[in-house]
Every structure is written in C-alpha cells, then in structure tokens.
Amino acid sequence: MPRLGAASNAIALAGCIPMVPGAFFSQALLGFLALSSPEPQHTDVTIVLSIQAMLRVVFTLGAIGAELAIPSHIACHDGF
Numbered sequence: 723m724p725r726l727g728a729a730s731n732a733i734a735l736a737g738c739i740p741m742v743p744g745a746f747f748s749q750a751l752l753g754f755l756a757l758s759s760p761e762p763q764h765t766d767v768t769i770v771l772s773i774q775a776m777l778r779v780v781f782t783l784g785a786i787g788a789e790l791a792i793p794s795h796i797a798c799h800d801g802f
C-alpha cells in the first residue's frame with residue numbers, strides 16, 4: 723500500500739480546523755444559556771468566561787480567514 727506522506731497530514735489537518743472554533747463556540751453558547759436560567763449562579767464569572775470563549779472564536783476565525791486570503795492576495799499581485 724503506497725504512503726500518502728504529507729498529503730495525508732494536510733487532509734487530517736483540514737478536518738480538525740473547524741473543531742477549534744466550534745469547541746470554543748459551544749463553551750460560549752452554553753455559558754450564555756446558563757445565564758438565561760431562572761436563577762443563574764456565579765453570573766459574573768459565567769459572563770467573563772463566555773465572552774473570553776466568544777473572543778477566541780472571533781480571533782480564531784479571523785486568523786483562519788487571513789491565512790486563506792493572504793496567499794491568494796500575494797499571488798495576485800506580483801509586483802508593487
């Protein structure tokens with residue numbers, strides 16, 4: 723059986739990338755949902771942790787978008 727080499731690593735990485743912001747988003751969503759319960763407990767800690775998780779989602783998605791946009795922008799503009 724032939725080895726795929728670096729291609730198999732790229733395929734595995736591409737499948738894992740959506741999991742990172744998804745895990746943080748689920749933490750943020752569950753935190754915000756906990757605040758909507760009839761008697762929320764530790765509201766200040768829950769708000770801070772939920773906002774931290776949401777910021778991680780925003781910055782992670784921004785970094786992934788920049789990673790995808792920069793190479794095509796560089797390839798499109800050969801000279802200055």
